[in-house]
Amino acid sequence: MPETQEPSGPQEPSLDEQIAAYQREYGDLDPQVEKVVSALGRLNRRMNVAYGRQVAALGISNTEWEVLKTLVVSGAPYRLGPGELAKRLGLTPAAMTHRIDRMAADGLVTRDRDENNRVRVIVELTDEGRAKWLEAMRMASSFEEDLLQDLTAAERGSLGEMLIRLLRRVEDAQPDAGGRLKDLD
Amino acid sequence: MPETQEPSGPQEPSLDEQIAAYQREYGDLDPQVEKVVSALGRLNRRMNVAYGRQVAALGISNTEWEVLKTLVVSGAPYRLGPGELAKRLGLTPAAMTHRIDRMAADGLVTRDRDENNRVRVIVELTDEGRAKWLEAMRMASSFEEDLLQDLTAAERGSLGEMLIRLLRRVEDAQPDAGGRLKDLD
DNA sequence: CCTGAAGACTTCAAAGCTAAAGTTAGGATC
DNA sequence: GATCCTAACTTTAGCTTTGAAGTCTTCAGG
Numbered sequence: 216m217p218e219t220q221e222p223s224g225p226q227e228p229s230l231d232e233q234i235a236a237y238q239r240e241y242g243d244l245d246p247q248v249e250k251v252v253s254a255l256g257r258l259n260r261r262m263n264v265a266y267g268r269q270v271a272a273l274g275i276s277n278t279e280w281e282v283l284k285t286l287v288v289s290g291a292p293y294r295l296g297p298g299e300l301a302k303r304l305g306l307t308p309a310a311m312t313h314r315i316d317r318m319a320a321d322g323l324v325t326r327d328r329d330e331n332n333r334v335r336v337i338v339e340l341t342d343e344g345r346a347k348w349l350e351a352m353r354m355a356s357s358f359e360e361d362l363l364q365d366l367t368a369a370e371r372g373s374l375g376e377m378l379i380r381l382l383r384r385v386e387d388a389q390p391d392a393g394g395r396l397k398d399l400d
Numbered sequence: 401m402p403e404t405q406e407p408s409g410p411q412e413p414s415l416d417e418q419i420a421a422y423q424r425e426y427g428d429l430d431p432q433v434e435k436v437v438s439a440l441g442r443l444n445r446r447m448n449v450a451y452g453r454q455v456a457a458l459g460i461s462n463t464e465w466e467v468l469k470t471l472v473v474s475g476a477p478y479r480l481g482p483g484e485l486a487k488r489l490g491l492t493p494a495a496m497t498h499r500i501d502r503m504a505a506d507g508l509v510t511r512d513r514d515e516n517n518r519v520r521v522i523v524e525l526t527d528e529g530r531a532k533w534l535e536a537m538r539m540a541s542s543f544e545e546d547l548l549q550d551l552t553a554a555e556r557g558s559l560g561e562m563l564i565r566l567l568r569r570v571e572d573a574q575p576d577a578g579g580r581l582k583d584l585d
Numbered sequence: 586c587c588t589g590a591a592g593a594c595t596t597c598a599a600a601g602c603t604a605a606a607g608t609t610a611g612g613a614t615c
Numbered sequence: 616g617a618t619c620c621t622a623a624c625t626t627t628a629g630c631t632t633t634g635a636a637g638t639c640t641t642c643a644g645g
Contacts, residue, residue: 227488228473230564236473241537245545247556252447252544254563259444260490261570262437278601288413288421298623303412305445310602312625317601334610334623352426359437360430362569366562371432374562377555378439379415384547385446463631483593495632497595502631519593519640 230254262362269354273347279318283348286324286340293340296329300338323347415439447547454539458532464503468533471509471525478525481514485523508532 228236234249267277275283285303286293295303301311315338318324323344329335340348363371413421419434452462460468470488471478480488486496500523503509508529514520525533548556 230567233473236475237537239475240472241534241541243538244541247553247560248541248544248548250560251548251556251563254560254567255440255444255447258563258567258570259440261567262440264490265570265573287425288418290421290424296623297625305449307603308624309604309626313601332611332623336624349426352422353428356426356429356433359433361573362566363433363436365565365569368432370562371436374559375432375435375439377551377559378436378443380550381547382415382439382443382446384550385443385450388450388546481593482595492633493594494596494634498631517593517641521594 230257265358266355269358270351272354273350275321275323275347275351278314279321279323280348280351282314282318283323283340283344283351286338287345287348293345294337297336297338318344415442450543451540454543455536457539458535460506460508460532460536463499464506464508465533465536467499467503468508468525468529468536471523472530472533478530479522482521482523503529 230250230253233253234246237249238244238246263277266280270277270280281304282300285300286295289295297311297315298308300306300315301308304311306314315324315326319326322341325339325341327337327339329337366374415435415438418438419431422434423429423431448462451465455462455465466489467485470485471480474480482496482500483493485491485500486493489496491499500509500511504511507526510524510526512522512524514522551559
């Protein structure tokens with residue numbers, strides 16, 4: 216064998232290694248800023264993977280769970296039109312149509328024409344959909360509690376407060392709440 | 401006209417409205433935890449939309465930018481195999497193959513067989529790819545500085561530190577760094 | 586050597602998304 | 616009340632990703 220220099224193969228760089236690399240390649244970088252941003256991105260990716268696994272155990276995908284959440288948040292009687300759903304989820308109406316097709320086929324929602332205005336369609340959560348949401352919610356909130364376990368109440372408060380300040384700043388910078396999401400960091 | 405009860409149509413709920421809705425529907429929820437998690441998710445989505453817009457001005461997509469970043473972080477001579485790239489980006493090898501096809505066609509990377517081991521392929525950043533990365537980096541870091549503008553240095557430090565603690569906790573909980581990303585919150 | 590097995594992509598078929606064109610109902614105008 | 620316009624989906628075509636099957640080196644035995 217010619218060479219065995221890579222015992223376990225290259226590893227994904229740790230956050231610190233990644234930031235150090237950025238600093239080498241781009242001198243103007245503020246390491247503190249980069250640390251916050253990179254941690255934010257990585258944390259979110261990991262969390263989404265975790266959510267995906269959890270809801271998969273219920274036989275639904277992460278995207279389906281998003282729809283369930285949106286309907287539940289809208290409050291009883293858990294009805295929204297495809298257009299409104301698409302706006303809130305950051306999808307095109309076309310994608311929403313297909314997503315509703317699948318979820319209706321799975322019995323998670325119903326799709327009906329609004330009798331008062333036959334151009335509109337009403338998507339409504341079924342009992343089964345609501346039950347799935349509840350199970351997912353239980354898993355998610357227990358996961359989230361566990362995630363924040365090491366933070367004191369004061370830290371949680373301050374963390375939430377800072378995140379909301381950042382959120383406000385992004386939203387002010389780009390008034391259009393919508394926008395396809397497509398990619399992650 | 402029968403009714404004009406919806407002047408501007410339904411709006412996406414604010415973060416507080418969303419959390420209030422969850423509390424109504426799920427009594428066991430800890431509002432403080434939910435606030436952190438929801439803000440995290442929303443912030444990330446908004447940021448990704450913002451990044452996408454910015455790099456679009458350079459003629460690249462968010463996904464292409466991810467590849468450029470990964471190669472740059474790997475350090476000179478900016479080479480990685482498709483498999484390793486796929487692992488770091490959370491994609492299947494198949495997707496990576498296609499992505500490299502497109503980026504090579506655009507002149508952002510080259511794809512060559514490793515002469516020492518002809519099973520392996522080497523993807524290498526071109527000068528043009530590196531230049532694109534640099535431009536994107538400039539835009540991104542200025543956006544990020546602006547985003548964190550309202551936070552004091554102490555706050556930035558504490559925010560970063562807390563996020564890293566959370567990150568560690570997720571990573572410990574699920575050792576497998578990989579995993580498709582697919583969905584967002 | 587020759588064969589078998591493992592590793593590293595690539596190819597193929599199918600799912601899911603986007604952009605743009607197509608439908609259809611409601612309301613406005615004359 | 617006929618025509619036009621707009622709104623709210625749905626349909627169509629094409630692209631990106633996934634999962635599974637296929638190809639092509641390399642290495643290990645026999």
